[in-house]
Amino acid sequence: MRKFIWPCGVALFCFATSAAAVPPPPPPTSNAPAVNAEPGNVLKAAQQAGVLRVATEPDFPPLYWVDEAGKERGFEYELAQRIAKALGIPNVELVEDDYDKLPTLAKEGKADIFMAGYVPDDSIEGISWSNSYLDFGLCLIVPKGSPVKTIKQLKGKNIGAYDDPAVTRWIDENIANRKAVKTYLGPGWLFHVDNREVDAAIYDYPLALEEIKAFKRLQIVSFNLNESNYAVGFKSGNPELQQALNSAIESIEASDDYVGLIKRYLPFKISQEVPEGSDTYTIQRGDTLGKVATEKLGTTASWKTIWELNKYRIPNPNLLEAGDILIMPKSKETL
Incomplete structure (x- = not known):
């Protein structure tokens, strides 16, 4: 896991006068044939084919989704376009499947990389990871009006979490004297907080920002409870691809364009309330x-x-x- 550090030599704040985000290139009009000129070299095969095959989970806002007009959108979708361009690949082809099947697509050569909010996981055999393309942390979600503002105030409380072993493990390690932890699956799991079945919830902030929109009685009161990151996954044994991905991500993250992507897909207005005497x-x-x-x-x-x-x-x-x-x-x- 890469340390949660932000380069201070790059402008971190982007305003209305900043350069507009570069629109992504159009998707390919047809599927590209497999290229086997150099077996095992995923990068060169994708460059020769002119298409970067990106495995992703469908309907996964704010990372990827298709809007009502049929337009593909999302933070990862646009980021994939920019990564492909930096790799010298003109087109991106999405390969959609269930979240837990994406690594297999890469290992079987049905996709070149996968991006779907994956935190690097060494337990997934045969998969290597790029450097982080988004540093983030867990956030604390409570009903509006709740006295709970920090994890220290969760003593004796029921805590809800999406059924993710990494999240429940973090709760076990960091929130003592809680009453119980309840995990949930499926869309709309924040309903259990909204319905007061649990007192608070812990969740990845990129996903929480989107899902909380359906629950007007809930709010996020604390961010960056831990340090984590999303990374690109790909078949192990491809050092050229790993080096190229890391170089592309580093360049993209240093640009105003990246700042624009963050603001467009992961927006949140900072609270102007500060502790008295600060x-x-x-x-x-x-x-x-x-x-x-x-x-x-x-x-x-x-x-x-x-x-x-x-x-x-x-x-x-x-x-x-x-x-x-x-x-x-x-x-x-x-x-």
Whole structure:
């Protein structure tokens, strides 16, 4: 798992005047034939075919879905277009299947890579992983008006979670003295929080942002409870592909275009409420965490300290905008 660190040399805040996101190239009009010029080399085969076959789970917003007009959309969908372009591959072909079947598609050569909110998992045999293309954390969901704002307030509470071993394992390791943990499957599982069967829920923030839209009585009160990431999976034994993917992702993440994708598909407005007595700073146009840290704390590296004080309020630093209020350290001596 890659450490949850944000490059402070890159502008983390994108405003209305920033460069518009580059539209993805159109999907191929027909399926490309398999290319076996160099058996086992997934990258070269995809480059020769001119098509990157991406396995994904269908109807999986905000990562991938088809809208009412029949247009393919989603954070991962657009990211796949940009990755393919960086690999020198003009087209992307989606291979849709159930979530747990996607690694098998890659191992059997039916897809070149897979992307569907996968956290790198060494227990999946025959699969290797790229570096992270989205760093994220679990979030805390409660009914509006609930006194629960942090995981420390879950003592004696019933906690709900999507039936994901990684999430339930994290709850076991980090939330002591809870009453019970109940896991659920299927769409609409947040109904159990809305119906007060459990007091709170723990969930991946990218998915929570979308699914909570159907539950007007629920709210997210804390982000980044842990450090995790989504990565591209592919058949092991392809070091050229791994190196190319990592290079492409690094370049994309450093661009304003990537910031635009975050804002378009994973939006969330930071709470302007701060603890009483906090020192604060209001973000100005053109600010980065590194710039603020240098001007206010004396060193660029101190951006990490500022982020630690604010990460529970907003899921991703790329979502910060002019006018947002940051909680600041009391003094340099506290660093």
